[in-house]
Amino acid sequence: MTSDMEHCAPAILSDWLKYHDLTPDLCTQILENAPAPGNPTLPRPHNKPVNLNPVDVWNTCGEAVIASMPESAAKVHHVLENATVEFSPDTARYPRAFTLHDNGRGLPYASCPWTGRGSDILMLAHEFGHALQIVACEGRDMPPVTREICAHLSEDWMLQHMQKQNRALIENLEKWAVYSAAKTLARDRKTLLAALDHPQATYNYQWNYPLARCLAWSLIKHQDPLDFWKLFRGKTNLSSLTSALYS
Numbered sequence: 001m002t003s004d005m006e007h008c009a010p011a012i013l014s015d016w017l018k019y020h021d022l023t024p025d026l027c028t029q030i031l032e033n034a035p036a037p038g039n040p041t042l043p044r045p046h047n048k049p050v051n052l053n054p055v056d057v058w059n060t061c062g063e064a065v066i067a068s069m070p071e072s073a074a075k076v077h078h079v080l081e082n083a084t085v086e087f088s089p090d091t092a093r094y095p096r097a098f099t100l101h102d103n104g105r106g107l108p109y110a111s112c113p114w115t116g117r118g119s120d121i122l123m124l125a126h127e128f129g130h131a132l133q134i135v136a137c138e139g140r141d142m143p144p145v146t147r148e149i150c151a152h153l154s155e156d157w158m159l160q161h162m163q164k165q166n167r168a169l170i171e172n173l174e175k176w177a178v179y180s181a182a183k184t185l186a187r188d189r190k191t192l193l194a195a196l197d198h199p200q201a202t203y204n205y206q207w208n209y210p211l212a213r214c215l216a217w218s219l220i221k222h223q224d225p226l227d228f229w230k231l232f233r234g235k236t237n238l239s240s241l242t243s244a245l246y247s
């Protein structure tokens with residue numbers, strides 16, 4: 001996630017919809033049109049230590065993004081060389097991963113509590129996507145659903161990349177990705193759908209995830225090539241994205 005403290009967070013549902021140029025009907029359409037996430041009733045795959053170095057995994061996240069979006073290479077290298085990543089934060093204070101805009105030198109700061117488990121690979125890919133979107137935006141505002149789409153694309157590209165790079169690990173990691181995405185989506189989808197009928201509902205950052213998850217899947221599976229780099233640079237809005245997907 002990125003911190004809404006650093007942005008002008010919407011206060012209520014109607015503000016959040018307006019900020020994204022969304023309507024309740026379009027939200028429902030995005031959720032209903034997403035490719036099937038997999039079966040959430042599957043048994044829980046194992047999530048054992050993977051014997052990888054987090055610095056190497058962070059660098060692989062960059063390679064994975066470049067493999068899917070070559071025009072991002074210069075900014076990816078800029079993130080890899082200059083952003084700050086804390087792999088051992090004080091987990092009592094910061095139990096969950098997050099990325100801030102400024103490490104004190106005008107570049108992102110990512111807090112990624114690495115425990116060495118397979119799921120941490122996806123955590124790093126997610127936060128790498130945020131770090132890149134922050135750098136690529138060059139100060140342009142990006143609404144939270146779009147920020148989360150970038151993070152989810154980075155996760156999916158990491159999985160695709162590892163299919164070629166690390167066959168031994170990928171089989172279980174893919175199972176884990178499907179399992180955890182299906183669980184999280186079921187939970188967050190319910191939260192968003194319950195809020196859509198209440199324009200005055202207090203904003204909840206969790207609303208951003210199900211739309212971002214579904215749109216990232218739809219974008220990756222879309223037939224026509226889409227300009228992902230434009231999205232990371234904050235130059236594509238959600239309404240043009242959804243009309244490209246659903247027209």
Ligand SMILES: [Zn+2]
Binds near residue numbers: 001126130147148151
């Ligand atoms: Zn995120």
